[in-house]
Amino acid sequence: MNRYHVQSQMRQECKCHGMSGSCTVKTCWMRLPTFRVIGDLLKDRFDGASHVTASNTGNNTNTNKAHSNRLPKNPKLNSISSNSIHSKRENRRKQHKYGFQLKPINPEHKPPGTNDLVYYEMSPGFCEKNLKLGIQGTHGRQCNDTSMGVDGCDIMCCGRGYRTQEVAVVERCNCTFHWCCEVKCDVCRTKKTIHSCV
Known part of the structure; x- marks a missing residue:
């Protein structure tokens, strides 16, 4: 299926060679479609x-x-x-x-x-854990409460709801390069809001 769509979406592109833009010699080749085009076609077929x-x-x-x-x-x-x-x-x-x-x-x-x-x-349900099929479930998975896609809390949590909590995050920040050859960073502590599936 993938190869069929790649082949069907290939397009010919040509470039002219000659004096003052004349097309005395023309070179042509087949151009592959972008991953986005193939992905959209496969998604339409899947849906x-x-x-x-x-x-x-x-x-x-x-x-x-x-x-x-x-x-x-x-x-x-x-x-x-x-x-x-x-x-x-x-x-x-x-x-x-x-x-x-x-x-x-x-x-x-x-x-x-x-x-x-x-x-x-x-397809098997991916909401609940099923070790026989290698499915880990979505309990405890982090999700995006503002996304409407598959990473959104509504879809990923399978309608069970999600909990919101603030956590302290320690990470490197304000990194600068010093000659030669060292990168120095500060340690920053911030609070982030995390959403996880119930």
Whole structure:
């Protein structure tokens, strides 16, 4: 999926070489898209992924074959059409490649296309600790109370709420470089407000 988006978003760029800006010689190359473009495309695919189930179509292949391989009534044409390379290729196309079809769980959704992202199982919940799956949970995690993103307290704390506390922080500050070759800093003590998930 990643390589598909990188390749599809590559663009040709050219540069002209010549006297007074004339394009007597032109050099062209393919330019890779930025990480932001690829990230946005993958995020859109992820958000629009379809929850599907696999339905076995093996039981219906015989009826489909009988209908698609039906020979003409003229007996002279039977041997010709049954041995036709074109008819065999057409039959292969009509049969599903893997013998099953993907159907959306939600009947109101359209069946996924060849370029759609699908998934069989729901992702595990990351709110609570699950050591079997290597999930540490979000209890005690620091969050940003002003952010609307995934680092925000509303999302990270999974609706459980968060506590706010002031802590004393000791850190280096006012660092200066002295010749040669030493960096001297002061020790500053400040108070910071920290939000952590309940």
